Amino acid sequence: MKISDLAKMAFLSPLLLLGWIGIPSPADAQASYDVVIASGRVMDPQSGLDAIRNVGIAAGKIQAISPAPLNGKVRIDAKGLVVAPGFIDLHEHGQTLDAYQYQAHDGVTTSLELEVGTDDIDKWYAEREGKSPINFGASIGHIPVRMRVMGDSGDFLPTGGAAHREADSEQLAEMERRVERGLQRGALAVGMGVMYTPAASHWEIVEMFRLAAKYGASVHVHIRYAGLKEPESGVAGVEEVIAAAAATGAPLHVVHVSSMGLKYTPQLIEMVSGARRRGLDVTTECYPYTAASTALESAMFDEGWQEKLGITYKDLQWAATGERLTAETFAKYRKQGGEVVIYMIPDDAARACVANPMVMIATDGMPHNGPKIHPRGQGSYARVLGHYVREEKALDLMTALRKMTLMPAQRLEKRAPVFHDKGRIRMGADADITVFDPATVIDKATYEEPLQYSAGIQFVFVNGVLVVKDGKLVEGVFPGRGVRAPIRTSR
Numbered sequence: 001m002k003i004s005d006l007a008k009m010a011f012l013s014p015l016l017l018l019g020w021i022g023i024p025s026p027a028d029a030q031a032s033y034d035v036v037i038a039s040g041r042v043m044d045p046q047s048g049l050d051a052i053r054n055v056g057i058a059a060g061k062i063q064a065i066s067p068a069p070l071n072g073k074v075r076i077d078a079k080g081l082v083v084a085p086g087f088i089d090l091h092e093h094g095q096t097l098d099a100y101q102y103q104a105h106d107g108v109t110t111s112l113e114l115e116v117g118t119d120d121i122d123k124w125y126a127e128r129e130g131k132s133p134i135n136f137g138a139s140i141g142h143i144p145v146r147m148r149v150m151g152d153s154g155d156f157l158p159t160g161g162a163a164h165r166e167a168d169s170e171q172l173a174e175m176e177r178r179v180e181r182g183l184q185r186g187a188l189a190v191g192m193g194v195m196y197t198p199a200a201s202h203w204e205i206v207e208m209f210r211l212a213a214k215y216g217a218s219v220h221v222h223i224r225y226a227g228l229k230e231p232e233s234g235v236a237g238v239e240e241v242i243a244a245a246a247a248t249g250a251p252l253h254v255v256h257v258s259s260m261g262l263k264y265t266p267q268l269i270e271m272v273s274g275a276r277r278r279g280l281d282v283t284t285e286c287y288p289y290t291a292a293s294t295a296l297e298s299a300m301f302d303e304g305w306q307e308k309l310g311i312t313y314k315d316l317q318w319a320a321t322g323e324r325l326t327a328e329t330f331a332k333y334r335k336q337g338g339e340v341v342i343y344m345i346p347d348d349a350a351r352a353c354v355a356n357p358m359v360m361i362a363t364d365g366m367p368h369n370g371p372k373i374h375p376r377g378q379g380s381y382a383r384v385l386g387h388y389v390r391e392e393k394a395l396d397l398m399t400a401l402r403k404m405t406l407m408p409a410q411r412l413e414k415r416a417p418v419f420h421d422k423g424r425i426r427m428g429a430d431a432d433i434t435v436f437d438p439a440t441v442i443d444k445a446t447y448e449e450p451l452q453y454s455a456g457i458q459f460v461f462v463n464g465v466l467v468v469k470d471g472k473l474v475e476g477v478f479p480g481r482g483v484r485a486p487i488r489t490s491r
């Protein structure tokens with residue numbers, strides 16, 4: 001063995017170095033890697049690799065991808081299983097240990113709250129550091145910032161001034177100051193939900209895009225309008241943000257396009273593709289379900305919602321009890337406040353999104369406030385792999401993986417270079433890896449029983465540490481790290 005090889009191996013494993021200098025190692029003396037994932041079908045959407053390989057992990061990184069056997073202190077037999085980059089969820093509101101555990105079972109290794117976001121980036125990251133099984137990150141959110149500045153007492157989404165009052169020039173300046181501060185503190189993106197802040201003027205929106213552009217941050221936006229009724233249609237909602245992106249240069253990400261487009265989802269997707277063909281940095285995402293979900297007290301259900309969305313009371317399901325609503329219970333629960341499931345996305349619209357190679361998969365999982373929430377936060381990824389890829393053959397496996405891994409990483413990597421090492425199975429990449437059985441992977445979470453772990457996700461590694469082993473959560477390990485853009489200022 002040459003000295004240079006020795007140095008290389010020592011770099012890979014400090015334990016090995018101890019062995020070479022004569023200190024007995026507790027592990028197998030032959031071990032070169034912390035972990036070896038043996039004989040799996042490795043699928044990497046960036047290189048196109050789709051072959052049986054052995055993957056060696058050391059110091060939290062992928063250090064070998066080899067057709068030849070590798071030695072490791074821990075060996076995972078992945079025969080018959082797919083070894084893929086861990087899934088990156090750009091849109092998950094449940095940012096608690098409980099939600100992270102459900103997401104880990106669904107193959108997610110990085111969970112990001114980029115739509116609503118937070119109004120205090122430092123506090124948000126500090127609250128999770130060292131306590132999460134998976135990686136986490138957030139945007140600076142126009143919604144919570146507007147709630148703070150306009151004195152809105154709503155929790156999570158606005159119910160008062162932030163929804164319904166126009167900002168004066170001082171309030172707008174204060175919002176800009178806080179959003180810019182968040183960007184300087186390493187927010188991954190700027191979050192917006194114009195539908196939830198309908199009193200925000202078109203100019204206010206442009207100002208937020210302008211700040212995002214200054215910091216190279218994408219704007220992840222729930223557009224102003226959904227559905228079919230002009231002039232407040234989903235098409236008009238997309239027009240507003242494409243115009244803001246074009247006028248400011250900010251990258252744009254339109255969230256959950258199918259719950260905005262409904263029947264017109266293919267048209268909305270076409271507008272996004274058209275903007276891309278003309279050189280704008282515009283992307284979009286969807287979750288693989290035909291029902292949406294939000295807070296019943298939010299501005300989405302202001303006067304006129306039935307015509308706009310093309311639905312009525314019976315299409316709403318009160319999450320807490322599972323009951324369908326009537327005019328009476330709608331009024332009662334809207335006053336009380338809580339989660340509602342909305343049956344409004346046509347089957348073929350949901351399918352068109354999931355199958356489209358340009359549309360990323362993201363969950364829009366809801367905060368875990370009670371036993372009844374939308375199943376999307378718990379089952380989206382297994383549902384795409386099991387239902388749409390295997391059962392429906394709506395898209396091929398590599399395309400599906402690309403939409404869950406590489407594309408979300410690429411969405412963020414210009415702003416946050418840490419994402420260059422995520423979403424890929426390649427030498428030197430972070431060992432965020434999901435190993436699943438393509439023959440059995442499936443979602444178990446339903447509208448009736450939403451708190452169910454997905455099946456068939458066998459092993460999940462986060463920064464080289466197993467958080468799901470043999471399909472079961474590993475308790476008490478917290479290898480998840482805060483993923484953040486570079487910090488530009490001191491506190």
Ligand SMILES: [Zn+2]
Pocket residue numbers: 115193222255256364
């Ligand atoms: Zn939304």
